[in-house]
Amino acid sequence: MIDRDQIVGEDELNAYVDGELPADRRTAVEAWLATHPDDAAKVSAWRKQAELIRARYGAVADEIPPQRFNVNRLTRRSYGAVAAAAAVIAAFVAGGVLGWTVRGVEIARPSDLTRFTADALDAYRLYVVEVRHPVEVPGDQRPHLDAWLSKRVGSPLHAPELDKVGLKLVGGRLLPGPTGPTAFFMYETPSGERFTLYCGRTGDRDTALRYTTGPQNAAYYWVDGDLAYVLSGPPERDKLHAIAQAAYDQMDRRTTPEQGG
Amino acid sequence: MSEFHEHIKVAIPALRRYARALTRDAETADDIVQDTLVRALRSEHLFHGGDTRAWLYTILTNLNRNRLRTLSRRPALAPIKDSDAATGGPEAGGRDITRALDELAEDQRSALLLVVLEGLTYREVAEVQGVPIGTVMSRLARARSQIKAYLDGERPTLRRVK
Numbered sequence: 085m086i087d088r089d090q091i092v093g094e095d096e097l098n099a100y101v102d103g104e105l106p107a108d109r110r111t112a113v114e115a116w117l118a119t120h121p122d123d124a125a126k127v128s129a130w131r132k133q134a135e136l137i138r139a140r141y142g143a144v145a146d147e148i149p150p151q152r153f154n155v156n157r158l159t160r161r162s163y164g165a166v167a168a169a170a171a172v173i174a175a176f177v178a179g180g181v182l183g184w185t186v187r188g189v190e191i192a193r194p195s196d197l198t199r200f201t202a203d204a205l206d207a208y209r210l211y212v213v214e215v216r217h218p219v220e221v222p223g224d225q226r227p228h229l230d231a232w233l234s235k236r237v238g239s240p241l242h243a244p245e246l247d248k249v250g251l252k253l254v255g256g257r258l259l260p261g262p263t264g265p266t267a268f269f270m271y272e273t274p275s276g277e278r279f280t281l282y283c284g285r286t287g288d289r290d291t292a293l294r295y296t297t298g299p300q301n302a303a304y305y306w307v308d309g310d311l312a313y314v315l316s317g318p319p320e321r322d323k324l325h326a327i328a329q330a331a332y333d334q335m336d337r338r339t340t341p342e343q344g345g
Numbered sequence: 346m347s348e349f350h351e352h353i354k355v356a357i358p359a360l361r362r363y364a365r366a367l368t369r370d371a372e373t374a375d376d377i378v379q380d381t382l383v384r385a386l387r388s389e390h391l392f393h394g395g396d397t398r399a400w401l402y403t404i405l406t407n408l409n410r411n412r413l414r415t416l417s418r419r420p421a422l423a424p425i426k427d428s429d430a431a432t433g434g435p436e437a438g439g440r441d442i443t444r445a446l447d448e449l450a451e452d453q454r455s456a457l458l459l460v461v462l463e464g465l466t467y468r469e470v471a472e473v474q475g476v477p478i479g480t481v482m483s484r485l486a487r488a489r490s491q492i493k494a495y496l497d498g499e500r501p502t503l504r505r506v507k
Contacts, residue, residue, distance in 0.1 A: 094486045095482045095483075095486065098482060098485050098486050098489065099467070099482070102460055102461075102467070102485075104466065104467055126493070129489075129493050129496075130489045130493070133442070133445075133461070133489060133492050133493070133496070134461035136441075136442040137366065137442055137446070137457075137458070137461055137462055138461065138462060140366070140441075140442050140443060141362055141365055141366040141462060142362065142462070144358070144361050144362040144365045144366075145358040145359050145361065145362040146358070147358065147361070149357045149358060149361060150375070152375070152379060153357050153361075153375075153378065153379065153382060155350050155353055155354045155357075155382070155386070156350075158379070158382050158383055158386055159350070159386050
């Protein structure tokens, strides 16, 4: 007989369902369930949940893993491109987000530098591989592109001419950004290497050029007037710097007269 | 192939299953599994015997937690609650086990999946999550009662048609 004073609690019911109880307690719980229909209903509902979960996901383990999980290949490439997606995010975001959130406690908000750079690189990685629809408005409609994006971003901006550094404007698109609508321009070298310029409003007044790099992409961030710019591309610092400088020089010249009016 | 590599290889199908349920998204899940494997292989020298499988579950669980933390810097999207089920009715599959899992806190979801899907013991889950067994048990209890409440909410009260 079971001891009537020994109440079976939630923890023990859970342990019973999961086969974590020693034999004597199992017998005791079974006897308890026979006389406590509410608990018996709970136990049966929990078992049903487990069945639903296994029915929904169990078959994944029967699939033959895709080639990307080949251990030999992963070992060879473990320092290379395989980890790139995660590593890039980690490299760029770790500084901002990990420093920012420790166990969910907000310590300080990430700077515009961090947010713009992370979002710009997300956009870079998303669209740079796009073959058919890399942009919404093609580069041969530059005046329309500039007018449209200036209006949506809320500040006069221009797709810089980067022919001198070997880049042709593919076109541009509008994207959501950390502070609101953001302009996104894509450029291409004759060999098909792509660079993107991401541009949105900021309250940041620090105008220094900032370089951030990961294994596959890198970015330059700078602020000009009320706009923050992020130039993203392959991790070649000198080349990126030259492009950023060329873009910066043009913005500087073009926006100065407008600030007076 | 070394014994270590062999252990990792045989764990892959189960890791994919766990990741799929943990993220409810096939692509995200496989990305996390791949990252888990890369890290494990890279850290072979740090692994001093023991249960390879539990170690892999630990890496995967932590990677997913980091991923969610990274996502949390973006504005949170409000979870879809009663309204969507109301428009489609229960037959439209408004509430199912996947959505019930969506509703759970990450640590509860991970504890429940490790136990019911992956068959880990409470002790193993405690090691994976880096918490005492008592915490694992309360996570399980909360997960189960929340899923039950969610799924029970699906069924409209039967009304007699006169």
